[in-house]
Amino acid sequence: MINKKVANVTEALKGVKDNMTFMFGGFGLSGIPENAIAGLVKLNIKGLTCISNNAGVDDFGLGLLLQQKQIKKMISSYVGENDEFERQMLSGELDVELIPQGTLAERARAAQAGFPAFYTPAGYGTEVAEGKETREFNGKMYVLENAFKADYGFIKAWKGDAAGNLIFKGTARNFNPNMCGAANITVAEVEELVPVGELDPNQVHVPGIFVQRIFKGAHFEKRIEQRTVRQKSN
Secondary structure, three states, X not given: OOOOEOOOHHHHOOOOOOOOEEEEOOEOOEOOOHHHHHHHHHHOOOOEEEEEOEOOEOOEOOHHHHHOOOEEEEEEOEOOOOHHHHHHHHHOOOEEEEOOHHHHHHHHHHHHHOOOEEEEXXXXXXXXXXXXXXXXXXOEEEEEEEOOOEEEEEEEEEEEEOOOOEEOOHHHOOOXXXXXXXXXXXXXXXXXXXXXXXXXXXXXXXXXXXXXXXXXXXXXXXXXXXXXXXXXXX
């Protein structure tokens, strides 16, 4: 029987080292791989290139890696809520590549599907297209974008099984599915890890073939998830 389960985040991070390229699922602070990020902070590896929709905030998410100056280059779409990111970018300490959000998602999905590149109209005629091949299709101009190449992809899911099959919950189903299988090694952390056969196949969002390692996260802060209830009337 296929078993991709590892005991903890320490085992899940085996093989990571300086100067690697990592992908991180999540949108803002929703569905980010909190345990993997915390583990990378402890390892104190440096010179990282990080591909993520955002750069977290100062004291949470990828902001923790920025605080330790572990990130050399950030490839993102939205980075507007991190003062340390801004400081490092403006001082020249951090290399930054900003990408249209849809293009970032598609570059991950292309890597997942094994496509080396694709054409998109997004960014044509702007700085995004500088130095890239452009081509006309049916009277409209397109920009050639390369698929991402990453060493590890870090994913957060709600539930998974030992074979790596994943189910996402709510808005955590954002960049996470596209990044599964888009790196050489995909590491998934889940809130609930069940034996193979317990998940309804019709409910699985990402099949286990796209995942190499899976573990149950020890803690999830879920900083932006809040529950508001109405006061009980007398």
